[in-house]
Amino acid sequence: MIEIRNVKKSFGEKTILHDVTATMEAGKCNLIIGASGSGKTVLTKCMVGLFKPDQGEILYNGQNMLEMTDEERKQLRQQIGMLFQGSALFDSMTVEENIMFPLNMFSNLSYKERRKKANEVLARVNLKDANKKFPAEISGGMKKRVGIARAIVLNPKYLFCDEPNSGLDPQTSLLIDHLIKEITEEYDITTIVVTHDMNSVMEIGDRIFYMHQGKKQWEGSNKDIIFSKDKLLNEFIFASEFLQGAKEMRMLEEKGESPANNQ
Numbered sequence: 001m002i003e004i005r006n007v008k009k010s011f012g013e014k015t016i017l018h019d020v021t022a023t024m025e026a027g028k029c030n031l032i033i034g035a036s037g038s039g040k041t042v043l044t045k046c047m048v049g050l051f052k053p054d055q056g057e058i059l060y061n062g063q064n065m066l067e068m069t070d071e072e073r074k075q076l077r078q079q080i081g082m083l084f085q086g087s088a089l090f091d092s093m094t095v096e097e098n099i100m101f102p103l104n105m106f107s108n109l110s111y112k113e114r115r116k117k118a119n120e121v122l123a124r125v126n127l128k129d130a131n132k133k134f135p136a137e138i139s140g141g142m143k144k145r146v147g148i149a150r151a152i153v154l155n156p157k158y159l160f161c162d163e164p165n166s167g168l169d170p171q172t173s174l175l176i177d178h179l180i181k182e183i184t185e186e187y188d189i190t191t192i193v194v195t196h197d198m199n200s201v202m203e204i205g206d207r208i209f210y211m212h213q214g215k216k217q218w219e220g221s222n223k224d225i226i227f228s229k230d231k232l233l234n235e236f237i238f239a240s241e242f243l244q245g246a247k248e249m250r251m252l253e254e255k256g257e258s259p260a261n262n263q
């Protein structure tokens with residue numbers, strides 16, 4: 001579990017995060033959604049320690065990251081896996097070498113054990129046969145899966161994915177979303193996914209945090225979101241007429257007035 005309490009962050013005169021409070025639950029996909037520029041990435045960077053908030057607390061299992069010693073923070077970082085935008089694989093290394101990289105840095109395992117572990121996580125993301133390929137030889141969706149394998153190879157307790165679906169087609173996006181959700185539940189990870197993909201929201205959004213101009217405007221589940229009366233949230237999620245129509249259908253259905261019932 002990660003608790004964010006009253007976090008504020010400014011760059012110069014510009015306040016980016018205004019007093020954000022939110023709790024990210026373990027074993028769940030916690031989604032941060034919102035328009036471009038609303039502060040999603042800055043918030044996640046504060047959570048992983050890449051930015052230091054001006055005020056507030058970030059508690060990992062009750063311990064404030066901002067008050068940890070360097071050693072404690074270093075240990076925490078090793079429990080955090082990250083899937084970067086664009087996968088950020090090393091082009092000159094094979095898939096297997098990419099996944100072994102965190103193990104080389106942070107584990108005491110022998111070469112043989114590291115290779116074994118790398119190939120185990122590769123099998124978990126269904127890429128067993130791609131281990132000797134280079135990033136340039138595999139598709140965008142496969143690169144994301146390699147990125148996920150690399151993010152989980154050290155058995156993290158926390159997993160951060162910033163826009164994991166950017167640049168992917170809808171079907172591949174769905175596969176990636178489901179993989180992230182399965183891994184989250186299987187290994188009881190506290191997962192944070194930054195996205196503006198409404199399909200992801202509906203498929204995997206156990207907890208959803210909607211950011212608007214640096215404030216947490218709304219939170220709830222993917223079941224609540226359809227019925228939310230929050231004006232700003234509705235403007236964001238029902239930006240398309242198609243979704244607006246779907247919402248109206250669903251509301252009628254709830255009231256037993258669906259056109260389908262009248263036939």
Ligand SMILES: Nc1ncnc2c1ncn2[C@@H]1O[C@H](COP(=O)(O)OP(=O)(O)O)[C@@H](O)[C@H]1O
Pocket residue numbers: 011016034035036037038039040041042043
């Ligand atoms: N390192 C930085 N220095 C100054 N401003 C920044 C920095 N990083 C982000 N910002 C600003 O913070 C705001 C929120 O950005 P970001 O969190 O990246 O939005 P998004 O919700 O699209 O991820 C933007 O106005 C952006 O320009």
Ligand SMILES: [Mg+2]
Pocket residue numbers: 040041042162194
């Ligand atoms: Mg961003």
